[in-house]
Amino acid sequence: MEPQRQPTTSRAGSWGKRNTAALLSVFSMGLGQLYNRQWIKGLLLLILQFSYIIVFRDIFNMGLWGIVTLGEKPFRDDSIMLMAEGLIAIFLILFGGLFYALNIRDAYQVGRMREEGSRPPGIWASFRAVTDKGFPYLIVFPSFLFLVFVVIYPLLFMMLIAFTNYDLYHSPPAKLVDWVGLDNFVALFQLDLWRNSFINVFSWTVVWTLVATTVQFALGLILAVLINQKRVKGKRFFRTVLILPWAVPPFVTIITWSALFNDDFGFINQMLTTMGIGAIPWLTDVFWTKVALLLIQFWLGFPFNMALCTGILQSISSDMYEAAEVDGATAFTKFRHITLPMVLYATAPLLIVQYAGNFNNFNVIYLFNQGGPAVPESTAGGSDILISWVYKLMFDISKFNYAAAISIVIGLIVMSLAAYQFTRTRSFNEEDMIQ
Amino acid sequence: MKKWSQWLSVAVVMLLVLTACGPQDDGTDADGTGAEEKPQQLVIWENDEEIQVEHTKKMAAKFEEETGIEVKVIALKQDDQQQKLSLDGPAGKGPDLVTWPHDNNGEAVLKGLIRPLEVDREVTSAFIDPAIEAMTVEGELYGLPRVTENVALFYNKAILEEAPKSYEDLVAFAEDYTDTKQKQYGFLFEGTNFYFNYFLFDTMGGYIFKQGDGTYDADDIGLNSEGSVKGMEKLEELYQAKLIPTNLNADTLNGLFKEGKVGAVISGPWAVRDYQDAGIDFGVVPIPTVEGKQPITFSGVKGLYLSAYSEHPYWATELMKFLTSEEALKERYEDTGEIPPVQALLDDPLIKDDAIVSAFAEQSKHTVPMPNIPEMHQVWEPMNHAATFVAQGKQTPQQALDSAVKLVKDKIKAQQN
Numbered sequence: 001m002e003p004q005r006q007p008t009t010s011r012a013g014s015w016g017k018r019n020t021a022a023l024l025s026v027f028s029m030g031l032g033q034l035y036n037r038q039w040i041k042g043l044l045l046l047i048l049q050f051s052y053i054i055v056f057r058d059i060f061n062m063g064l065w066g067i068v069t070l071g072e073k074p075f076r077d078d079s080i081m082l083m084a085e086g087l088i089a090i091f092l093i094l095f096g097g098l099f100y101a102l103n104i105r106d107a108y109q110v111g112r113m114r115e116e117g118s119r120p121p122g123i124w125a126s127f128r129a130v131t132d133k134g135f136p137y138l139i140v141f142p143s144f145l146f147l148v149f150v151v152i153y154p155l156l157f158m159m160l161i162a163f164t165n166y167d168l169y170h171s172p173p174a175k176l177v178d179w180v181g182l183d184n185f186v187a188l189f190q191l192d193l194w195r196n197s198f199i200n201v202f203s204w205t206v207v208w209t210l211v212a213t214t215v216q217f218a219l220g221l222i223l224a225v226l227i228n229q230k231r232v233k234g235k236r237f238f239r240t241v242l243i244l245p246w247a248v249p250p251f252v253t254i255i256t257w258s259a260l261f262n263d264d265f266g267f268i269n270q271m272l273t274t275m276g277i278g279a280i281p282w283l284t285d286v287f288w289t290k291v292a293l294l295l296i297q298f299w300l301g302f303p304f305n306m307a308l309c310t311g312i313l314q315s316i317s318s319d320m321y322e323a324a325e326v327d328g329a330t331a332f333t334k335f336r337h338i339t340l341p342m343v344l345y346a347t348a349p350l351l352i353v354q355y356a357g358n359f360n361n362f363n364v365i366y367l368f369n370q371g372g373p374a375v376p377e378s379t380a381g382g383s384d385i386l387i388s389w390v391y392k393l394m395f396d397i398s399k400f401n402y403a404a405a406i407s408i409v410i411g412l413i414v415m416s417l418a419a420y421q422f423t424r425t426r427s428f429n430e431e432d433m434i435q
Numbered sequence: 436m437k438k439w440s441q442w443l444s445v446a447v448v449m450l451l452v453l454t455a456c457g458p459q460d461d462g463t464d465a466d467g468t469g470a471e472e473k474p475q476q477l478v479i480w481e482n483d484e485e486i487q488v489e490h491t492k493k494m495a496a497k498f499e500e501e502t503g504i505e506v507k508v509i510a511l512k513q514d515d516q517q518q519k520l521s522l523d524g525p526a527g528k529g530p531d532l533v534t535w536p537h538d539n540n541g542e543a544v545l546k547g548l549i550r551p552l553e554v555d556r557e558v559t560s561a562f563i564d565p566a567i568e569a570m571t572v573e574g575e576l577y578g579l580p581r582v583t584e585n586v587a588l589f590y591n592k593a594i595l596e597e598a599p600k601s602y603e604d605l606v607a608f609a610e611d612y613t614d615t616k617q618k619q620y621g622f623l624f625e626g627t628n629f630y631f632n633y634f635l636f637d638t639m640g641g642y643i644f645k646q647g648d649g650t651y652d653a654d655d656i657g658l659n660s661e662g663s664v665k666g667m668e669k670l671e672e673l674y675q676a677k678l679i680p681t682n683l684n685a686d687t688l689n690g691l692f693k694e695g696k697v698g699a700v701i702s703g704p705w706a707v708r709d710y711q712d713a714g715i716d717f718g719v720v721p722i723p724t725v726e727g728k729q730p731i732t733f734s735g736v737k738g739l740y741l742s743a744y745s746e747h748p749y750w751a752t753e754l755m756k757f758l759t760s761e762e763a764l765k766e767r768y769e770d771t772g773e774i775p776p777v778q779a780l781l782d783d784p785l786i787k788d789d790a791i792v793s794a795f796a797e798q799s800k801h802t803v804p805m806p807n808i809p810e811m812h813q814v815w816e817p818m819n820h821a822a823t824f825v826a827q828g829k830q831t832p833q834q835a836l837d838s839a840v841k842l843v844k845d846k847i848k849a850q851q852n
Contacts, residue, residue, distance in 0.1 A: 171546040173743065175547070264687075341825065396846075
């Protein structure tokens, strides 16, 4: 800042029109624009600001008070409703703040234009500038608004519940819900019952995700390679038959498998008994339930991968294989050094999606045996994965706060898994792959 | 400078809004006191079974004739009503009367969704005791019962010529007749389901929660008491003798009975039509005596409750009384086949002369309502698992029940902590 005040032909760095305009806009939307002699724009902004305040006054009032206190009087204040209202208020304030910031920036920029001696743009020119320069933003804005309220809003709501004591014994209207900070997360790792359940469920979830997804992909790849051999006749027939598991709705499939695996009356045990192997306790023994679940998931998962790999195999040029044969490569070497890298390179993103999908594969686990069989002294069943355990916490003991806390843990794990995998695939990309 | 001023402006707005905050208390209370004006309209949520909705609409028309109050009947699945009431109530869109099975009552009272009734003794004394007990939470009456439901013994007349006199006879017959290779069984029930096997525990002197006058003490759990262990031993005998397959579920049981391969099963009124359609000639009797004692089974009672959000508690209660009166419930039985928990109706020729319904009605006098406190939700699964472990021979009755009780207590603690 220079001490002496300069006339309007000031240089950058001194306090000129731009700062006056910006400061006026900080006090109220539109003031800076009026100072800049943009009368219509200034007036519109002023009106916008006052109508915004008048229309949303009640929501701000109730919502902000509500989300801070979560209510003070049972029966009058419904904590969960207040939390929802509070979130909406915060969203509205953020949108308002964004507009406010834009108005300050606009006043500042127009002020600078005036300092530089050019005339401020009229209302029509301003409008044109928005539609031209800001066109992409204008088009994206409605869907962005939709996204905020349909995706981000429920997610934030769920995350907020993880920091409250919202459960059966703290339910509106008779009781108020309170903020409890990190207590739920601490309790999850402190109380014996919860810690043991969590460790058991978590370790099985990891094993389930890795084994089920890897094997379903490997099976699909092997079958695709086999069918793709030149010598195989009736390729189309084999492909059609092997695609069938994918064509039947999984819901129906799983329930059918559940009946087939029944210990006493299931077809599988009857077959094993006639073969002289003896019945296997598919539904009543934890180990065998896990085996059955994996087998079902292989069966459900391989057709998609087979179709995927078939497509990629057909796009690998035969030149490479011929060149490899000239060099005396065996079938295995060709597979190991040509087919596998090419396929993995192309399918990596889809593979990640499948890992994440199986990590949260509620359908198979719940429909096959409701996460059972029972394990003495645990809140979860023997084959429960995190997501089905959360479901049980919600519906069996109404621990909404714990369910939300574990959901956050699940979210973090899936996100870090995906992030790690994506960086791995990037390292793939840096290898010199032939397009 | 720019960034800073933006943040400042947001903070200023926040502060301004936060200082003058909160709801305006206008001093009105949601208490229905004093004389209440006749409302234009009352709203009732009825379970979404068509015949039940039709019946209630018919009754609503009669009520309107008598009082001039229009009654709007909205069909909504009974298991969803509590959830929906907690959302619609605060929004002012809720009904005056709701309905659901009685075991949700403790939870609804805890959440403050329903309010105690003010009705005379003469209204409540018409109902059988277990039904009123089911409507009572912490010694307060919260609803009036409409329907009672319990299990009884079905026997296939082609296999058993006459109904077994006692449980012991039934087991003896089963030991004789059962041939697992042929998939034919003398006597089946879902032994690993606490709802069905409870009668054994009760008869041998076991209990779930210590009961006071219209209250349950959730801290005193008797599921591993001496009596309960004896009951579990009775169950174990059935599995050790291979009379019941270890993981028998409802589908398998119904399938076998409909194929005519089972002498007798324990099931509820919901199975009657299914068995008749399969062409089985069967009879129904109350559960036969165990060691000379008439067994007590669980009952499920469906009642009407007064929403805490109702603005017309007096007239809503009048409507509730009207819908649960003897005439109304008699008509309901004719319309829907649901057994009324009214002493006079259970002895009415209409029910007495129906061979099948009368057996359920007779058994309904020997029932105990499933405890209606929220802690009961934690009992089912551990008890089903305990029975499963015993059936599989993995644990002795004492071990299984001890670990079940420990788990129930853990879960209750987890639920409450």
